[in-house]
Every structure is written in C-alpha cells, then in structure tokens.
Amino acid sequence: MSVDAVPMSQWPSEQRYIIPVAPGPDVVKVTIDGREVEAARGELLIKVAQQHGTYIPRFCYHERMKPVGMCRMCLVEVQGMRGLQISCATPVTDGMVVSTNSPAVLEVQDGVLELLLINHPLDCPVCDRGGECPLQDQTLAFGPGESRFVEEKRHFEKPIEISDLVLLDRERCIQCGRCTRFAAEVSGDPLIDFGGRGGNTEVITYPDQPFRSYFSGNTVQICPVGALTARPYRFRARPWDLQTVETSCTTCAVGCRGALQSTSNRIVRLLGIDSDVVNQGWLCDKGRYGYEWVHTADRVRAPMVRKDGELVEVSWPEALDAAADGLRGAIARGGPGSIAVLGGARGTNEDAYVWARLAKGVIGTDNVDAQLADGLPADVVLGMPRATISDLDRARAIVLLAPDLKEELPVLFLRALRAANELGVPLLDVSARDNGLTRDATAVLRHLPGEIGAVAERLVAAIGGGHVPDADGDLASVLHAMGQGEGDGPLVVVLGRPSLAESADAVVRAAAAFTGLADVRFLSALRRGNVHGALDLGLAPGFLPGRVTLQVAGEHFAAAWGLVPAEPGADATGILAGAAAGTIDTLVLLGCDPIADFPDRARVRAAFESVRFLVAVGPFASDAAERADVVLPTSVWGEKSGSTTNLEGRVMRVARLVTPEGATMPDWRVAAELAARLDSDFDLETVEEVQDEIARLAPALAGVDADLLRRARDGAVVPIAHRPDEIVLGADARVSPALSWEPIPPGVASDETTLSSVGTGVVEASGTGAAATIKPGLVEDGVPPAQAVADAGELTRAAGEALAAHPELHRWVPGAPSHPAEVPVDAYSLRLVAARTLYDAGSTAASGPSLAHLAAGGALFVHPSDLTRIGVAHDGDEVRVTSARGTVVLPVRADPGTRPGTAFLPINHAGPASPADLIDVAAPLTELRVETIR
C-alpha cells in the first residue's frame, strides 16, 4: 500500500461531480401529474417534465449548466421519497411517480416566491427585465398576492459597474448563481463569485479585477431578474415593444444563431439562440454588441463618384454607369484579366454568388479573391475533409493548428473548452504561443514560427508509429494525452492561420502531414464572417461556385452563364503584384480595405499607386474607399436577408430586421445592376431567386434552395447529400422563445419573418395566490412531425442525385512533402508572431461606441527573459523594431506566454506600428531586431 501520487493539479474540481444514476433500463417510465411518459434513465426530472409539457418553475437551473439546487423553486413531490425533491437535480428512475402541483408543492412554491420577494426592490417600472421577467411571471403564476414583510428591505448602492459592459444591481439579485456558474464553468473566466453570506450574499468581483470576460453578455441574457444589465441595451427599449427576427451572427465565421431585436427601426439587442449544433445559446460580446456598427455615423449612405479629384454624392444610376464605364474601358484596354475583385468575405452567400457571376461570367476575369493573404489557399479549404463543430464533442482528439480561438472564434473556443473539460476529449495545443486554451489543453507543443510544418510531421510520425525518440519529452506527453481520450470519433484538426508572419505554406505542410492518419477531419478556423460562403460561391481564383474548379466545371458554368474565365487567375498577393506591375489596372473592393487588412502594407501601397480605376463597394468610408473613383454603398447584416456559411460549411439564414441606412442596397443587387449595364441580364429580382439559382447550379450547394433554408431549423451543412442528418425541418418543442432568460430554441422562418415579439408567452391558471394566474408558455408537444422527417430524407436524396449529375467536387490532394531549407535560428533576432485579438481597430469593433474603447493599443510582447537580453529596463518602454521590410517604434511588454526567441504583435490595433509594416508575405517567416531607444 503506498500513497497514490496524483499531483494536486490533476485533482478534479467541483465541476467534475456528477449526480449518480440508479441502475435500471435505459428507457424508463415516469408518471408526472398522473400522465405516464417515457424518458432516458438519468435525465433530470425538470427536463423530462418540460419535454412532456409540464413547466416546473425555476430560477437557478439552466439546461446548459450543472444543477446547483439553490433557488428551491423547482421542488416537487416524488412518491416514496421523504420531503420534497428539487427536480433540477433528481434523475428519473423507472416507475417514479411525481406530482408538480400537489398542495404541498404549491404551498412551498408560494413560500419560496414570498421569500425571494422580501428583499427584492420591486422597481419593475425602471427595470430592463420588466415584461420578460421570470420573477414577475412566476409570482403571478405561483406566488402570493401580497407581502407580509413589514421590515426594511436590504439596500445596496445600485447599480455598480462590474465591467465596461455589464452593470450589477445587487438589490434585484436573487442569488441564483447562474452568472457565477457561467463564468466559471462555461467561459473559464471565474471573475465573479459570491461574497458575504446569508441575506448579505452578493455577487462580487475580485479587487482590481473587473469582470472583463469576452463572454460577459451571456450572464446578462441568462440572469432571471434585472440584476445584470448590459450598457448597450440599458433603458433602450421595453420588451413588449421589440421586433424580433432569428438570424446568424456574421462577426466571425462561427455563425452563432441569434434573435435580433429592434425597436423604432433601430437594432437594440442580440440574444443567443440555443442551436445545439452551433452555439448552444452562447454569444461572444463582440458579436452580441457588434450591432451598434449598423447605425454608426461612419457608414456611407449615398453613392459617390470622383469628380475633379473630389468624391461627390451622386444618384445610383450615375454611380453605376460610372462603374460600368470604368469596367468596360478596362476590358477594352487590357482584357478581362486587367480587372480584379478583392474581398467579399463579409457579405451573404447571395452577394458572393452574384459577384462571382459578374466577375467570372460577365467580365471574364478570374483575378478574384475573398481572402487577403491572411487565410489559407482555397485549394485546401474547399477540398479538405471537413469536420463540424459537433465533431469536437465526440472527437478522439482535437489538435489546434490555429490562431487563438478565444480571440478569433470565441464561441468555438467555448465548445473546445467544454470538449476538453467536460467531455474528456484530449486537446493538443500546437501553437507558437500561449493562448486561451493552453490552460485546459491536455498537452502543449510549442515551436518557433516557421517550424509548424516540421513539428506537425514529427507529431504525426509519433501518433502514427505510437512511439517517440527517448529524448522527446514533449511528444511523449502528447502521446500520453492522446491515450486518455475515450471517444472513437475523428481526429479533428482545427486548421487556420496561427500567425500572419508565418507563410501559409508552412501551415499547409502541417495539415498535409495529418492527412496521413486515419479518420482525420479538418475544422476550418478562418475568421471573417462569411469567408467560407465567399469561397464556396466562387470568390477565389481557380474556383467556380459550389466547390468546383475552373478546369472541371468550366463548361457547366459556361453553359449557364455564357462565359467563364479562360484560365485561373491570381490570388490577393498576385493581384496586388499585378497591380503594382501594371498588368492589372482596375480594382473592385468588396467591403474590404487592404490598407487595414492585408498583412504586407508595402505591397498595398505599390499597388494603389499604379491602379487606374478603383471601385469601392461596401458600407464604410475606409482608407481605401477614400481613394476610390466610384463608391457604391451597400446595406449590411440586419438590413438584408439571405444566407451565410459558417466554418463547418453550414448554410444558415440571416434576416432583415431594419430598413437599410441611407440609399444603400445589397451587394448582390449592385452586381446585378452592373451586369445589366454590361449587357447581361441576370433576371434575379429577389434573394430567393438567387438562392434557387445557387441550389440549381453550384454542385456543393445542390438542393439548398430558398424553401430548404426557410424550413431547416439549424440550416444545412453542405453538401447536404453528405450530411443528411444535419437537416431538421420544423421547430422542436421546448420552452417558448418568449423566455429570453431560458435557452431559446431555434425556429424556422415564418412567413412574416418575425418571431413573436418577446414578452412572456403564456397560458393556463394554477397557483395559490392570485385569482387568475399565468404559466410560462411551452411550445406544443413534440418532435418534428413524421412528414418533416420524410421531407428531409426526400430533399437530401434529391440533392444526392443532383450532386452526382454535377461536375465533381474539388478534393485537396496534398503535394509531396516539401522540405524547404529550415531557416537557421538567429540568436540576435526574435521571430514574429502576428495574430488578431478580439477587440481591435477593425470597422465592426471600432465603430460601435460600446466596444470601441475595449481594444488595447498595439505593443510588442516578448518573454521576460528576452526583455532582459534586449536590455529593456522597464515594461512599457519604447523599442525600435526592424525587419527586412521596415522599421517601427512601439512599446514593448513582458509576457510569459510568449516563447523566448519570439515576439507577438497584434494585428490591426490603433497605434504607431502595425505588423503589416514588418511582414513580407513572400517570406516564410519574419525576423525582428529589437533595440532600445536611448
């Protein structure tokens, strides 16, 4: 007998406690209020009751978090058990007989509400929650009619700021612990907790540590009272005045489902919808509050044409004529290849398709790229075996070959965190630098920028061979970690561009190595809102809509469009080079600003100096737009309907809620108007017509027509013939969407496109207090009707047939492993890591008043030991940084998470220096000389 040497760091936390389930059959029969229902053994009683139409009142229980049993509102009577049981923590067993409305239960519900209300301020008229408040509703339904409390209520200063975005009113708080549990369990930011005890219990932040979480808005959404309020929404609306549509967020490529709400034609709130396959109800704060940029003053609201060197506002026909004339002139001058189209990753699929058709099928140029040298080759993204987000849950391991998910794809980060912490999926962090998942990774493998390919090859060899060289402790720990997984699902490689200072080739080499293993799927970690939709729909050189190459599908599209480019064109880097060299002299920018977004500013400058005709199509007056000859303002998310494709290839609806600002119009309509002026009538009048044309022509999107998009609850992963199970037609039956503090179930688009306005939908009478009372609403019984299941089967079968008749989908075939000469480590230099942070100076974040000030200024982060080596005396001192490309001066900060020998510089921050001034996109990596300034 010896002491079991379990290191303290591996002792499990409270999150690991699970409620034991009595043995028995897998499907059990439970009688709830006299009605016998079937349920899975071990399901929580509160959930089973709800699935079968009995809503048990609750405050602290939330379906996506572990039960805590604090509020005591969900007590029910279970035959044979002494006293009342909390249904939120009672697993169902066979033969269980439950009463949710016996006199004892009603009395205690009444009692709990009376107790909750004695210290509640009842300031409902000035409370944001008023009108959608479960405390109000449940008091009406289950509570006493009047108070017997005659003493002084508890008082606190109200409200207090606990972060830049969230305010806390401790008087309203009912101490349910939803917010504190979310912060600790779901987001991994345990920055709020309870302080004090008894009646003085309050939610607190730690000294000098505000609740600065990227996910703080979720706590506001799930707060069952108005204790937590969000600065952007406070006092903006009353819930009963809100118009709501279901939509997808386009801030990043996760595409979280959300309920977008407006009042008086202004967007005021976005709530996360609980789509099990996508975001499970959560949103990041950037997505949640990003809507502010829709109404910002920076928007361009009228078309403009340069006259005598000045941009002047003109009518749409005049601007469109000017743009068409320019394009026609360019074709006449230098042929279609002298025109290039950059951008398009922020629009809808419909925008991308019609622009691809204009560029490739009307103009005839293939110089089209939605990415700005900050992603991965379309060849890889469109042709690799794809994973879905849900694959993370069942993966046998997750490998991160991606930038910091917490900074770039925050809700995907939550899902990976859950997989690692709750589901026990081994998580391998293969990054150049510590990131949001490092703390929870099962194993960590660090490398120098430029060496990611070599590291991946070593890793794959070890996994494939099952052994490692003796000396390699890091790899041994990885193999040990892999052995801890229980899943038999795929190995999911999250693949993105970890650093823009490292060439995409290195990442492609790393990805290629993994294709040697069995059952590997790639989850794309490209960031921009609809970059996957844009690539899928042809905004990439060498590709046509539907993940097919120009070579393979040229004839197919030529038959439909009348024209396709003669040969593959250039990507963004090639386009800028062509522009600088004069072979490309006309540039169309689709909602992008290369000056801000392209990682190599010298190339952009050279290109812009030689371009003869520049058309800026987009919503913002950017630096690039200011140089344009024609500016065509477009409407944005929230102002237009359509669809987008997220990083797993899921096509989902986006909905229009407010009228577009100024005289803007959707990008796709701009393209159609230009096509008409170039003698090509697309005959596309509505978004639905565009969707139907895509479904008919684009192979990967076969069958994804307007009808399917309207009816599919969680959208459709394309090609749908390969993922038939992902299509669920019709809505699931759960709590009515009216309850914004509960998980909001995804719905389907109704004819009038708006969901019921949020209030608390509601029905029948019960309870002991008030004479007429109300129960929170439940959507009627049931799984999707059998008809819907049959329909879905029929749709995917038809899509499969269409797919078979179409040109073959592109497959990525990794080239033979290239072994470029390794760049020797230069002991006097630091290798640059350049990546994004969530809050930056980009248009979507910087234009909203709530988020704009959250971006930290740019600084160079180096390991403390390097700080000493360089000779920097103080954290924050300015240094001169020189690369082969240029020199910048900026402050330096010590950061233990940055590996010695490397330096981290965030992209696109306000300040004197940008990585774009240091990076040469043609170089495999970027080395920096850092000197102190004396």
Place this chain on the structure above:
Amino acid sequence: VAAEETRLVSKFLRERPDDSWSFAVAREQNDAYGTLEKAFSMTPEQIVEEVTTSGLRGKGGAGFGTGQKWSFLPKGVFPRYLAVNADEGEPCTFKDHMLVERDPHQLIEGIVVTSYAIQAHHAFVYLRGEFALGAERLGQAIADAYANGFLGRDILGSGFDLEVVLHRGAGCYIAGDETGLLSSLEGERAMPRIKPPFPAVQGLYAAPTIVNNVETLSTVPHIVRNGGAWHAEMGVNRSKGTRIFSVSGNVVRPGNYEVELGTTFRELIYGIAGGIPDGRALKFFIPGGASAPWLVEEHLDAPLDMDYVQSDLKTMLGSGAVMVFDETVDPLLVAWRLAKFFAHESCGKCTPCREGSGWLEKVLYRMAHGYGRAEDLDLILSFGNNVAPGLSWPPGMTTICQLGPSIMSAPVSLKRFWYDEIVERMRKDTERRNALEVAAV
C-alpha cells in the same frame, strides 16, 4: 442526584495533567498510539466490523452509524480520503475544541486507525479557524507523530502510508456541514452541495471521502483496544457508549462531561453540573446545540438516548451542547439571539434559509424589544413552515442542509411552551405603543 462521569475519551479533559498535549505525556499517561500495533494486525475489514459491532454513532450531530457510513465506500475506488470535521461551530459546544487542545494525540491515533480501516492515504483535518491554540498544539502533535513514525511512510513497519494535512477554516459555521466542509477544503466557498452524490461516493476532489467528527475518531482507538462488544455494552438501546456533553448556562459547574448514554438530563444538569445556582427554577434548556428544539422541566428525567429524544421529545442530542436557562431569562430574547446567529451564518445558497433567517431575525428582534404585534408569532410560524415544512423534528427540508430548518427550532419551542403568554405580551406591547402615539398627538 447521583450520577457519575465515564472518562473514556475525556480522560485528559478532566484530569488535565500538565502538557497533556505533548507527545511524551500522551504516551506515558494515556497510552497514545498503543492500539496501532493491534490495528495493523487486523485487516481493514475487521476494524470496520468491530466499529459496526460497537454501535458507535457519529458524535458531531447527526448521529449516523460510523461503521455503516464507512461501509458506503464504493468497492475498489481509489484514492479515498478521510476528512476530519474539527470545525466545531455549534453555539455552546466546546468538546472537540478541548479534545484538540488537550489530547491531540488521541485524535491522531484515531485518524490513523480510521484511515487504515477505510484504506485512505490522505487525511485532512479541517480545524475551525478560531482555534489558534488548538492549531498550534495539533500541528505540533502531527509533527511529533511524523517524527516518531506514527504518520508518514510505512507506519510501524505495517506498509501503511498516511499523510495528514492540517487545514484551518476561515470562520464559517456552515463548514461544519460535511459537504460544506469539503467545498471549503477544495478552496471554494463553504456552501453545502446537493446530495447525492454523497461524500462517501464523490466527496473531496470527487473521490470517495469519509467525514468524521473529532470525538468520533477519538473513540475509535478505544474500540480497537477493548473490542466492539465492550463498547456496545455501554449505553442504552441504540445509543451505545458515551458522549461528552458541554453543559453551559445557568449551572453551578459548567463544563465538558462524558457520561454513558442513558443517563438522564436531571443527572447531568443537577448532578454532575451542580444544578442551577441560588436555587432558582429552570425555565428551559436546549438539549443539543442551538439547532435543537428546546425542553423544559418536565423533560428532565428523560434519558440521553438519541432515538428517544428524537422520537418522543421531538428534538435532538445533536452536538451535545446542553444550554440551561433559569427563570430570569426571557425566551424571546434567546430566540432572537439564536436567530441572529443563524441569519449571520446562513451561507446564502438556498432561498428559504438565506431570506427566511434574516426575516425571522428581524421579526424576533421586534418581538423581544417591545415592537411586536399579536400576529407576529403566527407570521413567523407561517413563513417558517416553508423553511421547515411541518415544523416538527426531524424537520422537513426545503434546503440542502440542516441549517435551514434549524432556524425554526426556537420559534417552534416558543409556540410549544409559551404561545398564549407571548401573544398576550405582544398584544400589550401594541396597546402600550398605541397609547404612546395617542399621547404624542
């Protein structure tokens, strides 16, 4: 009234030799660690068997069978932990306090034997933070035990390893609840957890854990030394052996007295503790700590029998704190003070306790200080019925732990013994206040 103590566990508490806490004195005068060789010669299962046979029940408050508790450990699941509940916080209970300060080696011996019996290699002593002297002495005792080979690796050549960690609490009553204690030990707030999972299945760090009280563990070596049957001969009915009662309040000789169970309250209060000074009459007494419903004169001849006290007297022996109040004491004032304690110590997790304790305190304050209303007693009993459904003992629960229903023990007692008297007093208080108001106008 004749009665005598049975100084089994309390030997050093009563004899008080100099330096009783030192290793040398404990070895010489109390045979400390003398049972270890015998324990290691037995199998763990045999020790569990002996303890089960002995009828030993937890001496912290709940009175659960100790051997039975140990038998709940899931088979073959390791590591397991022993958590020692030394967070004695029940008002007027001071036996564990003294056991830790005056006989720490007896406790450590019990920890070693128990850890061996349940096959745990880590034991955590959760010591009430206020016990500064106890922390000093127990810390020294643990160090001495390590130095002399009674803790650490391969104890006495048995091959059994045991590490003991002394952890001081941060001043929170509810850390005395076993799941609250475990949460606190893990570094969380001392909030009780929902059960199941019970600690024996998923306790500390989600591993099977036995939580035992100081006095319980201190008894274990005596059972190993003398056998379970010997222990089972003491006591009455299902209340076997002895217990230490902390007698306080209006008595001549307050203190810790260990008596065989079955002794009567009268023998304890009027015999051993010397009765009430100056010949005053008894008003009431609390038999088992602040959480227990009260008793009065007519109950004095009842035996100290855990089951009888619960079933027939509707209260409990609890932590063994007997508080005696004579005729000069205002029961309302006592009820208010106890309510104030509970309102302060409620952890804030469950709504009924968090809100109910504060409300109760506020109303009782008014009632005890001349601002009561005739309906107030009914009011607290009414909302209190949602905290302790049934208002009986053992109480119904709407909360996770026992603290919730405990707040109603005093109000229920007020109703049981002095209902009419109190309502009349409240009515008079109201009249007096009304008269003052009229006079002011």
